Amino acid sequence: MTEPSARTVNPTARPPLLSRLGSLGPLLGLLALMIVATALNSDFLTVSNLSNVLTRASFIGIIAVGATFVIISGGIDLSVGSMAALIAGSMILIMNALGGTGGGAGVIAVGMLCALAIGAGAGLLHGTFIARGRIEPFIVTLGTLGIYRAVLTYLSEGGSISLNNTLSDAYSPVYYGKLLGVPVPIVIFAVVALLGGLILNRTRYGRYVQAIGSNEQVARYAAVDVNRVKVITYMIQGICVALATLLYVPRLGSASPSTGILWELEAIAAVIIGGTALKGGSGRIWGTVVGAMLLLSIENVLNLTSVISVYLNAAVQGVVIIVVAFLQRGKRS
Amino acid sequence: MTEPSARTVNPTARPPLLSRLGSLGPLLGLLALMIVATALNSDFLTVSNLSNVLTRASFIGIIAVGATFVIISGGIDLSVGSMAALIAGSMILIMNALGGTGGGAGVIAVGMLCALAIGAGAGLLHGTFIARGRIEPFIVTLGTLGIYRAVLTYLSEGGSISLNNTLSDAYSPVYYGKLLGVPVPIVIFAVVALLGGLILNRTRYGRYVQAIGSNEQVARYAAVDVNRVKVITYMIQGICVALATLLYVPRLGSASPSTGILWELEAIAAVIIGGTALKGGSGRIWGTVVGAMLLLSIENVLNLTSVISVYLNAAVQGVVIIVVAFLQRGKRS
Amino acid sequence: MVTGGGHLTAVPAVAFRSVTKAFGPVEVLHGVTFDIGSGEIHALIGENGAGKSTLMKILGGYQPQSSGEIVLDGQPVTFRSSREAEAQGVVLIHQEFNLADDLSVAQNVFLGRELGGALLDDTGMNRQAQAALARLDVQLDPRMRVRDLSVPQKQLVEIAKALSRNARVLVMDEPTATLTRRETDVLFALIRRLRDDGVTVLYISHKLDEVQALADAVTVLRDGAVVFSGPAAGRTPHDLANLMVGRELEEMFPDKGRPTRTEALHVGGLDVPGWAHDITFTLQAGEVLGFAGLVGAGRTELFEGLLGLRRHTVRQVRVAGRPTRIDSPGRAARAGVVYLSEDRKGKGLLVNALLRPNLTLMTLQQYARPLLDIRAETRALERAVTTYGVRTGRLDVPASALSGGNQQKLALARILEVDPDVIVLDEPTRGVDVGAKREIYLLIQALAQAGKGVIVISSELTELLGLCQRLLVVREGRVAGDLSGDELTEQEVIQYATGLKARAPALEAAPR
C-alpha cells in the first residue's frame, strides 16, 4: 500500500530491556537463596554440594521441562509422580526378567527403551483422552495418578521391586558416573533443557503449543492440528518422566509405592516459579530449570543447617516459594 | 435501503433444553454407580449405609462447596487439607486449654468460633496475596499448604493433638447426633450447599465471582471490586474448611501431621466431576454435591465388596472418575 | 440535515484540551483539542490507528491521558475509572466486545449495577434487558449465555448495555461494524431520539455515508492530531475521506476483472446440520464471488463447515479440478483453500502473542530449516507490515496493541502468506478505514487478476456489488439466488435474501 512514509513502522525502536531484566525474577531468587545459604553454612558453595543439589534437581527438573510444555499448552499433568513409579517398577521387572539370561548392557538398553515406550504410551493415552475425548486434563491425570500407582502396588504386592545386584552394578554409572567430570544426571538434565528450549522456541511444534495455550480456537482456525499437538505434548511429558526414571532407578535400584509421591506438585511448582503462567500461552524452559534448582536448594539448605526446628521445614519452603513468586511478579508487571 | 423486518437477529433462539438435560451427567454417573453397587451388595441401598456415605461426603462436600466458588472465580486452593489439619489442631488445643476450667458447651462454642476465625483468616491471607499481591493462586496455596502443615507439626511436636475426654463426649453429638432423624453432618452439608447455591446464583457477590472467572477485565470495567470479591472468595473457602473441621473433630477427636492429606485433590475432583470447569467462569453447587457423593460412594462400594484386589482400589477410583467425566462431556457438547 | 446545532451553545458538553497519550515511548495522541456541543451527534473519524479509540477510552475513564485535560460541561474532570466516568454520565460502548462470555445477556447488561436487594431480582433484570434490547428492535432471550451469541448479537447486547445506563454523554466506538443495514437504521433512529432527549452522542465509524446521514458535527483525526472539527453539513463522504487520508482518494472500487474458464473450487451438496443445506456452487479462477444474505443466513457456518471446522457432509469438493477431501483447515490450506474468520478476537488473532508469530502461524513450514528462522520471520513481518499497511509503533508488540483495523490487516496478511488459490474472506473490511478498505479491494482484484478464486462474504451490500462479478444469495441455509451481470442490484439481492424471489431452476445443481 502506498501511504505516506512517515507512518511506516519503526522496527528499530528499543527492545523492552527493562521488562527483560525484570523477567529474571526466579534467577534473582536463586541467587538470594544461595547467598543466604552460604552465610549459614559455607559448605553450601562447595563443588560437591552444588553437584549433589544439581543432580537431585535433575529428576524434578527433567519432569518439569515436560510439564512446561503441558502447562503452556493450557493443560496439566498430575500423574507424573505415579507414572514415574510405575515406569521404574516395570522397567526393573523387565530387566530382572531378561537379566536372568545374563548380558548387562543389552538388558539395560532394552529396559531403558521399554521405560521410554511406557512413558510415551502413557502420554499418548492422556493426550488422546484429553484431545479427542475432550475430558479435562485435571480429571484424566487425576484418574491415571490413582491407576498407575495402584498398578505398581499390585505388581510389587505392596513391597518394593529391586533391581538384581549384577544389573544394579552395571546400571549404576548412569546415575553415579561422570561425563567430562560432570555427573551424568546433570549432563542429561542440561541436554533435556536445551532441547526443550529449542523445541519450544524454535520449532513449529513449539510455536503451536504456545498458540494453542493462548487461544485454542484461533489455532484451530489457523490450520493447526490441535489434537495432534496436544497428544504430542502429553507424550513429551511422558518421555520426560521416563527419562527422569532412567536416572532414578540406578540411584536406589528399586521402586516402591512411595516412589514419586507429590512429584507432580514439585514439578508444577518449578514451572510456575520459573515464570510460566498456569493458564498457558507462554512460558520459558530456563525459568523452569531455575525453579527446579531453587526448590531443591531450599531442602538442601535446611538439611545443612539447624537454625529452624525440623518441624518447620515445610513452612520455610512454603515461605520461600511465595516470596520468590512475589519478587518475580513485582519485576514482571 | 428499506428492508423487510424479517431481518432482525433471530429471536427464536432455542432454549438450551437439550444442554440442560445433558448437564445431568454427574447425576447419571451417580445413579449408574448406585445400580452397580446394589448389584454387588444389596446392603448398599440400606438407609443406614446410605446415611453413612452421605455423612462422610459432608466433609469433602462442604470443603468442595467453597472450592466451587474459588474455581469459578478462576482460582484454586491447594491448601484446604492442611488448613483443615491446622484448624483442627488449634481448635483442640484451645478447647483443651479452656476445658481445664470446666464448662462443656461454652468451651465448645468458643472452640468453634476460633476455628471459623482461623479459617476466615487463612482465606483472607490467601485472598490478599492473590488479589493484591498478584501472585498465582497455585503458588500461594502451595506455599501455605506447606506452612500450615508445618505449624501443626510444630504444635503437636510431630505427634497428635487429642481432645480431652470430657470435652470429647460433650462435643460428639455434633457428629454423631441427629436432627429430626437426619445425622447432623448431613443437615449441615445440606444447609451449606443450599446457601452456597443461593449465594452463587442469587447474590451480587455470586454474580461477580462468575464474571471475574469469565473475564476479569470485563468485571473490572464494570466497576466490580475484583480484589475484594476474590478475597471474599478465599475467605468463603476458608470458612467452609473450618465448618468441615467442626464436624471432623468430634468424629475423630484429634489432629496430626497426616490429617487432611490430599483432601485438596478430592475436593477439586468433586467440583470438576460436578461439571464446573477448571478454568472458571461458570459452575454449579449441586454438581459439586453430587461429585462429592460420587467420590465417597466409590470408596464405600470398594469396602462393601471384595471383587478386586485391595492393591487396586485407587485404580478403580481413577477409572470411575475418568468415565464419569467422559459421560458428562459426551452429554454436554 | 443539521438539526442539533449544539455547536452554538456556549458551554460544550465535552472539551478536549491538548490531550496527549503515549504508550511507552510512542506517542499516539498529540495535543488533541476540540469541543463537542451539548446535545449533538458528533462523529469522530480517522484512519485505523489514528487514535480514536484511545481518545474515547481516555474520556470513558479506562485509560489515563499522558497530559492535557478533559472538560465536562465546563468543569475539568479526571476519571480514575470507568465507574467515575459513568457516575458523571459518560458511557462508552467499546469497539472490542466487553462482555463476560459465561454470563447471560441480562447478567452482562446489568453487571456491576444489579437490581434487587440482598437477593438479585433476576426476573426484573431479564425484563429490563429485554426492554433495552427491544428499543433496538432486537428480540433475544435475555437468559441466553453470551458465549452462544453471534458477533452481531454481541454487538447489540453491548449497545443495550450502554443504553440502559442513562448516559448524558454516550460514546459509540464503531457500533455498526457488525450490524446489518436494518439494525443500523433502528440504531440510528434511536440515536436521534436520544439526541432529542438531550444526550450528547460521540460516534466513531468508518462508514462515511453513515456519518453523513447521522452526524451534526464531525472531527477528523489523522495520526493522533485533529485535522478538522466542525459542522457536518455539506460534507460528502468523499470530502470526509479526503480529510482523513490527507489527499485525494481515487475511485473506491477498482475495475472488476474477468473470470477465466478454469475451475478453482467446486462444492457439491454441502450440508452443515442446522445451518446449510445442499449447497452447490462453482468458483472460477480469477473470479470474485460474493455471498450475500441476512445476518443469520448461515454463510459463516457454511464455510466453517466446508473447512471442517463444523460437522458437515458433502457430496463432492474439487479444488482446481481435482477431487479433494477437506476435513480440517490444515488440509484445506494444503489444498490451497484459506478462510478469514469474521470473529477476529475469538478466532482470528492470538491477541496476547506478538505480531510475528501471529503472521506466520499458518506458514511456519516455510521458516523451519528445520529450526525456525526467526530472522526470516521478522523479515516477513516487515514485508507484510508494508504491503498491507499495518500501522504499529513497533514490531515487537502483542497484537492487542494494534488498533482494530490494523488487527484485521494482520489477520488478512496471515492467510495470504499461505499463497492460496482459493481465498474465502468473511467480512474482510470490518472495522477498516476507507483508505485501507480501498487497499483491500485493490488487493482482492489483484488476487483475482493473478488467477486466484476469491469468495467474499459481507454484510455491506455496496461492497459486494462493487467487488463481485457474481453473487450467491443465501437464505435460511440455502442458495436462493445466483446473480450476475445486470442482476447485480440491491433490489434484486434483497428480494432473494428475504424470500420475495426464489431461485430459478438451478444451473449448477446437477453434478457434472
Place this chain on the structure above:
Amino acid sequence: QTKQVMGVSIPSADHGWTGGVVYWANETKKELEKMYPGLTVIVKTAKDANEQANQIQDMLTVNKINALVILPQESAPLTRPVANLKNKGVFTVVVDRALTDPKAQDAYVAGDNPGLGRVSGEYVGKTLGGKGNVVVLRGIATVIDNQRVDAFEKVMKDKYPGIKILDKQYANWNRDDGFKVMQDYLTRFPKIDAVWAQDDDIAVGVLKAIEQAGRKDIKFVLGGAGMKEMIKKVQDGDPLITADVTYPPNMIRDAMLLTAKSRMTGAAMPKTTIIPSVLVTKANAAKYYFPNSPF
C-alpha cells in the same frame, strides 16, 4: 461355634513396611479360613485415618463383622470410631498403634516402639564404645516416631553421654528422602561414626549416599523393622549393616491368629501381647529372614 466374620483393617501398602502388613494379612486370611470353616475374614486397606474410620463403619453396617483386627493409621483419630464398634458388640483387637483410650479395645497386640528405640540406642552406644558422632534420620512426624526417638535419646543421655547426636531430620520412612538427607549430612559433618536410620527403607537411601560419597568414617548404619533385604545383609556380613532391630509386619498375623482362636474356640485372649523388638545380628539373622514376604 457359630459363624464368625472377622474384619481386618490395615493401612494401604504405601511403603515397604505396610506392604509387609498387607502381605501377611492376606496370607493369614487364607490360613485362617482353611483352619476354621465357620470363619470369614475380610481384609481391607485404607489410605488415611479418615478412610479407615469410614471403612470400619462399613464393616459393621454392611459386612456385619463380629470381630475387628485393626492396625490404625493413627492412634488418636481412630479411638472413637473403634470404641463405637466395641459398644455395638464387636470384639476389637488393636495392633501396633495403641488407641489413646485403652477402654476402646478388647485386646492389644503391639510392636514395641519405645523398645525399638531402646534396643537401637543400646546397640549404637555399645558398638561405638560410648564415644562418637551419630546422625539420626527420623520417620514421619507421628507418635510412634516420637516414641522411638525419645527412647533412643534417653538411652544416650542416661548411659552414653559421650555420644553426640549431631542432628535429626525427617526422612519419612522413604528411600529418596533417606538419600537426600544423608547426602546433606555428609556435606555438613566431616566426621560421622554411625547413622541411626530407624527404618530399613530409609537405610537403603542412606547406604547409597554413603557409597556415592565414598566416605570411610562411618562405621555402621542401623536401620529397623527387619526388611528382608537388610536381614540378608546382616546374614551375609555386610560391612555397614551389622545389625537390625525387628519391628515385624507379621505382627498382624499374630493378632489375627490370636483373635480367631479366641473367637472360634472361646478361649480367652490375653489383654496385651507385646511383640518385642529384638536385635538381629549375624548370629540370629536366619530366624528373621522371610524371603517370600514383600518386605
